[in-house]
Amino acid sequence: xxxxVLPGVLALLAAPAASAFCGFYVAQADAxxxxxxxxxxxxxxxxxxxxxxxxxxxxxxSEFAVVIPVPVAVTREQVKVADKxxxxxxxxxxxxRLTEYFDPDPCPDPRDLMRVYKxxxxxxxxxxxEGMAAPSSRSLGVRVLDAYTVGEYDIVxxxxxxxxxxxxxxxxxxxRIPANAGPILGSYIKQNMKFFVAKVNLREQAxxxxxxxxxxxxxxxxxxxxxxxxxxMVNADGPQDLLVYALTExxxxxxxxxxxxxxxxxxxxxxxxxxxxxxFYKAMFAQQVKDEGMETVFTxxxxxxxxxxxxxxxxxxxxxxxxxxxxxxxAPDQYGYxxxxxxxxxxxxxxxxxxFPEDLTFQETADTGTWQAIYPIHHAxxxxxxxPAGRTYETELARRQxxxxxxxxxxxxxxxSWAQSRIPRRPGAVPPPPDNGGGGFWDWWK
Amino acid sequence: xxxxxxxxxxASLATLLLWGLVGLSFEVTSLQAVLTxxxxxxxxxxxTRVWRLPTFxxxxxxxxxxxxxxxLRTDTPWFAAFAAFLAMASKFVVRVxxxxxxxxxxxxxVVGLLSGRAWVSAGQWGNTALLAFFLAGLGTLVVTxxxxxxxxxxxxxxxxxxxxxxxxxxGDPLTIPLHRFQSGALLLFGFxxxxxxxxxxxxxxxxxxxxxxxxxxxxxxxFLHFRTNGLMWALVVCVPLVPLFDLFFRARRFEWSAPSRxxxxx
Numbered sequence: 001x002x003x004x005v006l007p008g009v010l011a012l013l014a015a016p017a018a019s020a021f022c023g024f025y026v027a028q029a030d031a032x033x034x035x036x037x038x039x040x041x042x043x044x045x046x047x048x049x050x051x052x053x054x055x056x057x058x059x060x061x062s063e064f065a066v067v068i069p070v071p072v073a074v075t076r077e078q079v080k081v082a083d084k085x086x087x088x089x090x091x092x093x094x095x096x097r098l099t100e101y102f103d104p105d106p107c108p109d110p111r112d113l114m115r116v117y118k119x120x121x122x123x124x125x126x127x128x129x130e131g132m133a134a135p136s137s138r139s140l141g142v143r144v145l146d147a148y149t150v151g152e153y154d155i156v157x158x159x160x161x162x163x164x165x166x167x168x169x170x171x172x173x174x175x176r177i178p179a180n181a182g183p184i185l186g187s188y189i190k191q192n193m194k195f196f197v198a199k200v201n202l203r204e205q206a207x208x209x210x211x212x213x214x215x216x217x218x219x220x221x222x223x224x225x226x227x228x229x230x231x232x233m234v235n236a237d238g239p240q241d242l243l244v245y246a247l248t249e250x251x252x253x254x255x256x257x258x259x260x261x262x263x264x265x266x267x268x269x270x271x272x273x274x275x276x277x278x279x280f281y282k283a284m285f286a287q288q289v290k291d292e293g294m295e296t297v298f299t300x301x302x303x304x305x306x307x308x309x310x311x312x313x314x315x316x317x318x319x320x321x322x323x324x325x326x327x328x329x330x331a332p333d334q335y336g337y338x339x340x341x342x343x344x345x346x347x348x349x350x351x352x353x354x355x356f357p358e359d360l361t362f363q364e365t366a367d368t369g370t371w372q373a374i375y376p377i378h379h380a381x382x383x384x385x386x387x388p389a390g391r392t393y394e395t396e397l398a399r400r401q402x403x404x405x406x407x408x409x410x411x412x413x414x415x416x417s418w419a420q421s422r423i424p425r426r427p428g429a430v431p432p433p434p435d436n437g438g439g440g441f442w443d444w445w446k
Numbered sequence: 447x448x449x450x451x452x453x454x455x456x457a458s459l460a461t462l463l464l465w466g467l468v469g470l471s472f473e474v475t476s477l478q479a480v481l482t483x484x485x486x487x488x489x490x491x492x493x494t495r496v497w498r499l500p501t502f503x504x505x506x507x508x509x510x511x512x513x514x515x516x517x518l519r520t521d522t523p524w525f526a527a528f529a530a531f532l533a534m535a536s537k538f539v540v541r542v543x544x545x546x547x548x549x550x551x552x553x554x555x556v557v558g559l560l561s562g563r564a565w566v567s568a569g570q571w572g573n574t575a576l577l578a579f580f581l582a583g584l585g586t587l588v589v590t591x592x593x594x595x596x597x598x599x600x601x602x603x604x605x606x607x608x609x610x611x612x613x614x615x616x617g618d619p620l621t622i623p624l625h626r627f628q629s630g631a632l633l634l635f636g637f638x639x640x641x642x643x644x645x646x647x648x649x650x651x652x653x654x655x656x657x658x659x660x661x662x663x664x665x666x667x668x669f670l671h672f673r674t675n676g677l678m679w680a681l682v683v684c685v686p687l688v689p690l691f692d693l694f695f696r697a698r699r700f701e702w703s704a705p706s707r708x709x710x711x712x
Contacts, residue, residue: 187616223672250562256674257626259572261471295572357621363674365565367473369521 038240039087040227043247043326044364048221050326054087055213061200064213065175069193069231071222073145073157081151081214086324090245092314094301094346096263096373098277099311103381106393140165145194151214152205158195162186166195178234188228219326227360229351239294239352244360246345247327252302252367253345255360260297260347263288263373264411270404271377272422280375283412285348290413294355301346302371306339310370317344343368378404380426394426452505459512459638462581466516472570478526479515485527486511489534497538507534513551513638517631520564529554529564542689549645549681556682559675566675571630581633594643596650600657601636608665635677647688649695656691660684 039054057064141161148155160166163186167177175197188195196218208214227244246253254260264284273280288298303309305317319340322330327342349356380397384390405419466472490507493499510533520526533550540547558564571581609623626632640646640660647653660680668676 183617183619187618190616225672251565254567254569256568257629259470259569260567292572357619357625361674363565365519365567366563367519367521367565 038232039091039243039245041087041090041245041247041325042227042253042362044225044253044362045249045327045329047223048219048328049225050217050219051227052082052087052215052217052325054084054215057213061205061213062202064200066198067170067175067231068196068198068218069188069228070157070196070218070220071193071224071226072220073159073194074196074218074220075146076148076150078219079148079150079153079155080217081153082217082324084212084215086321087215087245089314089317089321090325090344090346091243093309093312093317094245094303094344094372095313096281096300096375097311097313098274099374099376100274100379101376102379103393103397105381105383106385106390107383107387140169142166142169149201149204150216152200152208153198153213153216154201156197158197160185160189160195163189170197181231181234184230184234187230193228217326225362225364227362229356229359233351233353233356236352239350241348241350243300244345244347244349246347246362246364247322247325248343248345248364249329249341250368251343251365252299252369252371253343253347253362253364254299255297255347256363257358257361258297258349258356259292259295260299261292262299262302262371265371265373266376267407267411268376268378268400268404269408269411270401270419270423271379273375273408274377277375280408280412283414285350287411287413289350294350294352297347297349297360299345299371300348300373301344302367302369303344304368304370305342305344307370311374316340397426450505452509455509455638456505456512459509459516462634463512463515466570470570470572472516473519473567474515475523477523478520481523481527482514482518482530483508483511485530486514486534489531493535493538506537510534510550510554513634514554516634517551517555517566518558518564519567520558522563525558525561525563529558532557543692545689545692546644547685547688549639549642552639552678552681555675555678559678566631566678568629568631568675571634581630581637594641594646594653597646597653597657598636598641600654601640601661604658604661605632605636605665608661612669632677635681640677640681645685645688647691647695649691649697652691652695652697656684656687659687 041050041052043050043052053068142165143159144156145159146155146157158166158169160169163182166185166189167182170177185195198216200213205213227242229242232240244253269280285298289296305322309316317340319330319333322340322342327340330340330342349360378400380401381393385393401423405416405423408414408419409416463472467474486507487504490504491502494502511530514526514530514533518526518529520529533554536548536553537546537550555564555566559566606623606627609626612618613620613623640657647656660677663683664677664680666676667673667679673679
């Protein structure tokens with residue numbers, strides 16, 4: 001059988017406007033702000049965490065501001081701006097993917113029998129369609145622990161003793177706080193969390209000559225292995241999506257306070273799915289979220305970087321790229337690709353306040369296995385199938401296509417008749433079994 | 447009705463395991479399950495022979511192996527067998543005044559965590575209220591039958607008080623502590639692990655104190671020191687308290703079923 005690997009980098013997260021998983025964007029004018037989708041890279045090594053947050057803010061740069069609770073005060077040396085390309089590389093490398101298989105000729109010419117089928121590999125990349133002053137702080141119980149500029153961001157690290165003081169301070173300094181953020185800020189204050197507050201320094205931003213904001217990378221040392229998502233839900237307009245790329249030394253990462261489960265994988269789907277894999281994947285993800293009652297975190301990829309990806313949807317991640325994301329223990333690249341002593345887990349969740357009331361906490365497990373969300377498609381042979389073996393092939397093909405339609409319907413919730421209509425008619429093909437709409441329970445007798 | 451409460455415990459755990467495997471896709475391979483169960487039974491049998499005990503307590507071995515299948519995750523199959531061996535052997539080796547110290551499954555889980563070869567997926571049960579009620583119902587039955595409901599009730603009350611108190615202090619909405627209560631892992635611990643009558647103090651007052659201490663230690667490991675599996679660690683850490691309590695609070699020792707049996711190893 002001729003096999004071609006066609007990894008599809010999924011255009012998964014449509015983020016029409018700004019997004020913030022763990023903080024909230026606070027506008028200084030009436031800009032429309034939404035939280036829809038976010039990407040974050042979490043590197044965890046012992047008690048050290050490095051968090052890189054993709055910024056897909058699309059509003060006016062002068063209005064951008066973000067407040068992120070952090071377990072400890074973060075110094076100037078611990079904040080960096082990262083290259084968005086690094087996150088895109090992780091996305092491309094770990095994205096759910098299609099694999100293509102080509103059916104062999106059922107009526108081969110004997111002269112061709114010795115031919116060696118070569119597999120070819122090709123990557124199909126789809127772009128993600130998806131962003132001070134301190135007056136009378138002491139009287140408000142707010143302490144400015146540090147203030148510095150990193151890249152295009154003016155950053156202030158705050159500690160506070162009461163939420164009302166913090167709210168007042170933020171308001172006085174031009175940050176617009178959502179009305180009901182107070183109790184959550186208060187909870188973080190009592191948990192001794194600090195606040196990382198960032199605005200855009202327009203002069204520095206102009207120097208970068210980039211139209212967008214680069215990701216912020218924050219490092220700190222704390223036993224807390226968590227992501228604060230509560231503030232991000234305060235001004236959320238409906239459920240949000242979050243993609244977490246966790247890089248650890250040993251094993252798979254999972255949430256400890258929510259169920260982590262794996263998506264359906266290795267499910268053969270009809271050929272036409274290739275035309276719009278992104279739409280298929282979005283529908284399937286939505287269906288899985290629905291089936292799990294929106295209470296589950298989904299694993300999309302879990303693979304040690306010591307092993308070669310199989311199939312690869314992008315070039316392997318290099319040591320330099322890993323170091324740029326905070327993987328301090330990455331190996332030099334001279335050992336070649338696929339030899340990095342790290343484990344990559346990609347988690348995807350859709351969440352809102354009703355289903356995810358508390359922040360996400362994680363653990364690194366001892367699971368060092370390989371797992372990926374992969375969906376094979378089988379291309380039917382398109383040549384002459386008039387020989388006896390060819391007729392058998394046509395019968396088998398019709399049955400296989402029915403199964404693929406059934407799989408597609410159960411994965412996505414799409415209409416069976418619509419999916420059926422997308423299967424191309426084959427000249428001289430055996431007619432497909434009748435559609436009884438019942439999911440093929442009686443197919444067993446055939 | 448059978449007199450030995452372990453029948454109910456076995457039935458409950460088997461149902462939960464089946465549900466976990468079929469309904470919740472627990473990551474337990476059949477090889478791991480077979481190795482765990484066989485190793486536990488084999489160790490119990492061998493130790494019964496070595497220590498020349500009158501009865502081969504296969505029910506206890508099966509209960510421990512079911513608990514391990516429910517809790518312990520590993521991608522090293524031999525480690526599952528080792529954990530089961532360790533759990534059962536500890537009952538015969540680590541004893542104080544004729545009573546084994548550690549809850550066998552708890553000890554094996556903690557050794558697994560320490561070794562870095564295993565982990566506990568605390569979130570694997572999800573948080574559906576339905577599941578919580580189901581577990582609670584099954585657990586209550588077991589607890590009632592094993593006459594150790596005081597430990598379970600004291601544990602849950604103190605655990606709830608700690609969480610509600612924390613939420614009140616932080617100003618968090620009630621949904622946060624409620625979300626934590628609806629954890630299958632918590633209910634499993636409260637109903638099936640801390641309630642083990644062979645590893646809890648003999649005196650009812652001591653048992654209640656013990657349950658409160660375990661709850662507090664577990665809570666502080668999890669929410670003051672930010673480490674996962676706080677309750678698992680807490681139960682192991684609190685083990686030395688049991689013989690101490692037994693020293694100061696004297697009471698009749700628990701026997702599983704037949705009063706005629708001279709002694710048994712649960």
